[in-house]
Amino acid sequence: QTRLLRVLEEKEVTRVGGHQPIPVDVRVISATHCNLEQEMKQGEFRTDLFYRLSILRLKLPPLRERLPDILPLAEGFLKQSLAELDVPFSEPVRKGLALSQPTLLNYGWPGNIRELRNMMERLALFLSVEPQPELNVQFLQQLLPELATVAAPPQVTSSLTPQQVLAQFNGDKTAAARYLGISRTTFWRRLKENPPVQ
Known part of the structure; x- marks a missing residue:
């Protein structure tokens, strides 16, 4: 020091x-x-x-509190890992990852960003074989068994309206509800109770 x-x-x-x-x-x-x-x-x-x-101090929340960031980060890490293996990031891979979003959001991420990067590197290795396996939730959970563990969704305090959260998740009500730590039914009810201001 x-x-x-x-x-x-x-x-x-x-x-x-x-x-x-x-x-x-x-x-x-x-x-x-x-x-x-x-x-x-x-x-x-x-x-x-x-x-x-400590001229400029930033407090970075853990990944489990930044649910909207998980899918973009996963996609970025997977693209990078596939590129290192000379494998293109194809549209089926993009769609498969997007369909796996609820699984990614439901995980607690004790290892934060490093754990997510590690998982995407492992996934890239298996996607680099020919013929390329189909990326879906079952394949993801088989390859990454930690994602198969059921965890209680994180309770997130949000000042955003239900509509704003829904927009963050591109209309995915399941992901939006999980982000807010409520059931899909409760989320749907809140959407109806808080119609968008015209």
């Missing part, structure tokens, strides 16, 4: 075994899951380094 702070303050580094300082112009992006305020109180993290690093 002391050395990093010195680099940030003096904007120079010295090679291992060297004596001549080398000027550097760097920007540091750091991330942690630790409670740094608590660590500072316990003397585990330097206060001066904390305030030197």
